[in-house]
Amino acid sequence: MAAVTDATLVLRTLEGDKTAFAELYDRYARLVRVICYDNTKDLYKAQDLAQEVFLRAYVKLGELKKPDRFGPWLVSMARNVGREFRRGQFRDRHLTVGLDVEVPPTEELKTPNQRLDFLEEAIEKLDGQEKLALHVYYLQGKDVAETRKILRVSRASLYRLLAGGKQKLESYIREKEKSN
Amino acid sequence: MANHSIENDLKRYYKQFEVDHELLRGQLISQLDQAQRPTAPRRLYLPPAVKRVIAAAACLMILFAGMYMLIGGDSSQDVYASTINKFSQLQSVHFKMNTLGSGEDAAIEMWWRRPHDMRMEVSNGTIITNNSDKRCIFNPLDTKQKLRIEEGSGGSAPEFSLLSLAGLDWLFTDDLPKLQDGIDKSVIKDYEAITYKGEACRRITCEKDGYLYVYIVDGLTKTEKQAPFYEVNVYGDLEATRLLSHMELLDVDADLPDDLFIIKE
DSSP: OOOOOOOHHHHHHHHTTTHHHHHHHHHHHHHHHHHHHHHHOOOOHHHHHHHHHHHHHHHHHOOOSSSGGGHHHHHHHHHHHHHHHHHHHHOOOOOOOOOOOOOOOOHHSOOOOOHHHHHHHHHHHHHHHHHHHHHHHHHHHHHHHHHHHHTOOOHHHHHHHHHHHHHHHHHHHHHHHHHO | OOOOOHHHHHHHHHHHEEEEEEHHHHHHHHHHTTTTOOOOOOOOOOOOHHHHHOOOHHHHHHHHHHHHHSSSSHHHHOOOOOOOOHHTTTTTTEEEEEEEEEOEEEEEEEEEEETEEEHHHHEOEEEEEEEEEEEEOOOTTTTTOOOEEEEOOOOHHHHHHHHHHHHHHGGGGOOOHHHHHHHOOOOEEEEEEEETTEEEEEEEEEEETTTTEEEEETTTTSSSSSSSEEEEEESSSSSSSEEEEEEEEEEEEEOOOOGGGOOOO
């Protein structure tokens, strides 16, 4: 059975079906979190910011003129929210609704691993497009068509971005491990 | 040394963003109940195949509309009056506007709800809200500026002067005789069928008080269709060389929440 398209889920959400929006959340939450993380450098704050992105997306969903462009639209919104955060204007406007959640300190969320630390440093140094290409490609199931749609690039450009990005990551990690 | 691959490293890196996904999902769903429910725009989303059929039909419609206008039917003045009157009946409007009316280029997004509730977001980050009680001004990008709260200024809010400079304030009046006067004073200079974003529309060019207004209106203005006009350009001269403002309607008669028109401390 063919998967339900984003467009269909958007239209169902507009008809009042919140489970349709939850499905969209499942498809894009990880990607939105990593985009937020690029700005916050803190997993907990990234989670919080990502929730804000989805809340805004939900409220503004009626403004999306092309429902099949939900993915690129959401990514754009995530990047804007990330920029707001960096400018220091983000305030936690969430209502925490009756859920007593004990959130572990940020350090506990990450598995301590030096190589992963180097990787994170390397990702931080990547060009914006390369970084986004890697995020989208890996978090959207290595779907070339989907990644191209979100980045609005040709197949050749996408391969260049992915190859270039990975090469830089490998070089950086190799250098760091040598000097350590 | 272990033979790591960058693929494995990336896989492990991205795994951390799956932490607490189900919990966060549950939280979001709970929050959606309290969020403003999105509503579909009055323009319908159409699958590409249907759009192609409609585009072909639109070509025929333009032809028929032209013939209709030639052989009689709605006069351009009737269509124009209907357009302006439709705007006057709106309870709320959400629009974007670029204006050079104040001498500087300003891009704003505005929500307006009858009679005087207004929210304006300017491209420099400034947010201004106005309702019957309070007027708030704040720029989250300016760390030195604090939220300023004044008494609500109703219909004399300074933001209306921006609309005035843009040549568009007369559309927002509650004074129907004044609006009718504006309609009567308008002289239609040009009236043509066009295709706008794939739909059959009409472009109405008219002159009023030394300004030139170019409206894009729906092709079926007499039906109960959506916005009274989709876009309007206002020129400060009749030769259309000096663009004062460009307004694009984003939504009409949406159920705007009260807290849109106030900035909380």
